[in-house]
Amino acid sequence: MNAQDKDPTEPAIPQREPDRVLLHMPVDVRSASLVVLAVLATVFVLQWAQAVFIPLMVSLMLTYALAPLVDRLERWKISRWIGAAAVLIAIGGGVGWTGYSLYGNATALVDSLPLAAQKLRLAMRSGNRPADPSAIDTVQKAAAQLEQAAQENSEKVAARKGVARVVIERPAFNVRDYLWTGTVGLLNAAGQLTLIAFLTYFSLGSGDTFRRKLVKITGPSLQKKKITVHVLDDITGHIERYLLVQIFSSALIGVATGLAFWAIGLENAAVWGIVAAVTNLIPYIGSVIVMAAAGLVAFLQFNSIQMALLVGGTSLVIHTLVGNLLVPYLTSRSSRMNPVAVFVGVIFWGWLWGIWGLLLGIPIMMVVKSICERVEDLQPIGELLGD
Template sequence: PSRPAAPAPASPPVPSPDLPPPVPPVAAASAVTEPGALQAPAATPQPEPDRDPAAADPASASTPAPPPPPSPLMLQMPVDVRNLSLALLALFGSVALLHWASAVFIPLMLSLLLTTALRPAVNVLRRWHIPRPLGAAVLLVALVGGLASTAWSLSDGAVQLVDSLPVAAKKVRDNLRARAGMPSTLDTMQKAAAQIEQAAAENSTAAPARRGVQRVVVERPPFNIRDYLWSGTMGLVSALGQLTVVVFLTYFALASGNLFRQKLVRIAGSSLERRNITMQVLDDITGQIQRYLLVQVFTSILVGVATGFAYWALGLENAAVWGVVAGVLNLAPYIGSALTAGASALVAFLQFGTIDMALAIGGASLVIHTLIGNLLTPWLTSRTSSMSPVAVFVSVLAWGWLWGLWGLLLGIPVMMAVKAVCDRVEDLKAVGEILGD
């Protein structure tokens, strides 16, 4: 018997294009609810996301948004408080020592400066088969003799100037009073001071003394000209003693040749690199100081010639002597120009008898010193010493405060030596960079 044929699988119904698509059974079952059942609330439509205004406005889309403000840069630099405190203590201690022992350090620095300046001349005499001790003695005798002869030639003019100071002061006072037609400001201030002193004395005498307290009146000692002259003489003797020490130190340093240099190289260490660095430092210091001295000599000669010519053109007597004085005082920055201008203006007033000529003479001196001594000299010094003009000016002020007039002369050479050492020491390169140009 034959088996019946299996029924063919039913083909899925073809959906009609006019009818909606059939609902799945699960969805249909969920859609049918019982009569007593609660119906779920209809789904609320989700709010549309906010539209970008840049997308809505194409013109604003082309404009870029402003960048956020940049955050400040922070420098991460660790500071060792202990080392910084020790460095500051060492600095303050060194300044106090230099001020307290100035009577020792000033002659030493002057002798080193003279030794550096005169060593090339001693080397030239050595090439001429003149021994170093003899050549050093000849140079120092010539230098001291030249200074002494210059001072002796100017002594008469200096004495006359000192003798004429009271007459000049009286003349200036009378002229100013005649021009003003009223008592001078100095007289008014003196009268006011006298009245204040009298009122203070009356108040002090009127105040009753306390019981058991004895009133003491302090009397000022009278001015003694002998004490004044004695103190001035002792100052002159002290200056001559320091000058003698400088001369002998310079002589021994020149006569010994390169002995001090060789000792410094030996102290530096046994390695060849350290010795080479020490020699470079010494050569750099010597070269900078020699160039600095050449600049000072050149500018002093220029100031002297310009001052003498200006005074001669204005008709001042002894114009050549005043030129020499101006050139010598140019070695003292800022103070030398003030002394030259004041003294020459006073002499001009004595000679011409008018304030206008005195102001013209003093003004000419100030202009020359300002252009050459205060502008040209610091610029040339900074070029020859690789130091910035600001560092030169600050060093002059600092050493002038520390050592007075000698500090004005020695401040720049000392800072040159300090910079040369700092440039070749790894831990001190920052100081050399600050002092450099």
């Protein structure tokens, strides 16, 4: 029977709607919203109070790195306060003496970077054929002649009117001045270093006092105290292992880079070794900085793109071999982290705290990973950060 032949008095049969598929979320939406708001507030506070948090984190890293030395002095019946002062004075004196000894070479190296970049730009523009000027050079020469003619005409007009001509000379670009004005300045840097030194000294001198107080305030439950002790042990072990590996790998990269550049014949090879060792502490970016800067200086010295590629490639090979072969071998399985999570974390902390964020990003993430692995509700985050 067609639809047209259907009796209009017959009641219509209601159509049954298909069953809806409901997705049960594993988390409460309201709780997740509160977590997001709390995270955003935390990020804002970290950015706003970075002048306080950065010295705290740097002093904490130095405390973990220098604690074994102070512990060794304490076993030799030397007070922790005296041992901490001796270690900090020795390190400060060594850094100051090294900087004073290499100051002249470092200054010459920094001053040569703009000249090297300009020379490389001219070589790339002319295609390494100085005798055959390109069309761009011809146009630039014509523009220079037109500008000179216009200046001569303006000088003649000014002379007839009796007006003195004023010439404004632009100051030469100085990398040292640019770097200095781009940082926090002398007084701010001195204040930050002083604060870090005092915080590190008090942390080393107090020993495990803070650790014992933290375990005590977790509550009377023995289970909570055990969890707190395990978390602190994991944090201590992971950070100490990470710092030892970084110090050893940086020293190895510095020595290998200095010797390789000395064998090639690059000037200021010792300075390059120190620069390579220091920048190795910056994940991903440090090797690129050394490769590019060393290649520029090599091009200025040897006047050859091939030598520049040789120097830059040597630096990259040294960083790659040490970073991809030696560091994973020295790092235990429990301390390794997901490379994607590490890269994202480094970008985040670098955006938040600048150069200090790049240096402190991985240790901070290791602390977060250790805490999340011991707290049941945060274990998914620990699994995400782990390798």
